[in-house]
Amino acid sequence: MTYIIEDANVVSDDGICVRSFLIIENKISHFGKSLKKYQGKRVNVSNYFMTPGHVMADFNILQCDNFINYKKHLVKLIDKGCTTVVVPCYIRYESEFEKKIRAARHAMINSTIDFIIGVHMAAEKLSPQTIRLCKRHKLPYIIIDIEDKTNIFSIPWGWIREAQFQYQVPIYPKWNTKDKQLLKQQMNEWEQMTANHQIPTCLYFPFDDHPRPLQRLIRKQIGIYPKKGELLIGNDLDYNLYQYPLDGEKVEESSKFNYDNNDPIITVHKGKLLKENGKVNFFPGYGQELKLTMPGLFASIDHVGNNPHL
DSSP states (O other): OEEEEEEEEEEETTEEEEEEEEEETTEEEEEESOOTTSOSEEEEOTTEEEEEOEEEEOSSGGGOOSHHHHHHHHHHHHHTTEEEEEEEEEOSOGGGHHHHHHHHHHHTTTOSSEEEEEEEEEGGGOOHHHHHHHHHHTOOOEEEEEOTTOOGGGSOHHHHHHHTTTOOOOEEEEEOOOOHHHHHHHHHHHHHHHHHTTOOOOSOOOOSSSOOOOOHHHHHHHTOTTTSSSOOTTSBOOEEEEEOOTTOOOGGGOOOOOSSSOOOSEEEETTEEEEETTEEOOOTTOOOBOOOSSTTTTOOOSOOOOOTTO
16 A cells, blocks of 8 residues: 655654655655655645654563553553563573573563563673673663662673674663662763773663653664664654644744653554554554664764753
């Protein structure tokens, strides 16, 4: 099926612009400010804001013990416009690595949206072998818990760096430290060690219970940029439509979009309508695991980024 999405007010990390999209077989074939020369059915969306389908993280979905709770998690994500979910699998011991990853993949088999499995573990368990296992199983990110007692300097950064040859896995800290002064010290140590050993990272990975889109830096480091979270030629038709402001504000004057206070009224994933006017449609098994052969292909490793929500 071929059609044209016209006059979309596209919101991205770079701001807001007006674009039209030529859609062929549920993929973006071409885009531009105007596509008058192309033939096909036209859908005008000038009364809405348009965003790419969001990439979000969910740390709890693999803990669901029944299908009802599992579905609730997915519905919550879709309701916020998520079409790709980052799913960290918690691993306590290296010996259970393969068993846990198999279980995670089985748990996500009924997902409506695409998913990316990764590793979540205690800082003390991070080792070069963890990197090699991630490479073997195509797991493109690691999240480690940083507690009050965690000694960041004791992590074998040099060996980890060597193990990352040809598969550079980003490593993100999950800050569980309560003391603000200690937290600041740990953050400084983290920045120092990851910079010295050229480990891709970001100080602030979204861990709270309020799903929000992953920033472009993280998507680049994991390796899903530019295929997910962007409206680009060749990408799947993943997008959200948000209600246009009622106060008459011009699109050109808008510089920020508050995802916490706004939910899309329409969500489309690979051409399929997942949400319409507040109703979420659930399609078990429609989502697929994204196995990434080269994390960080478009990422820079010389900075760690800032927290846009602090």
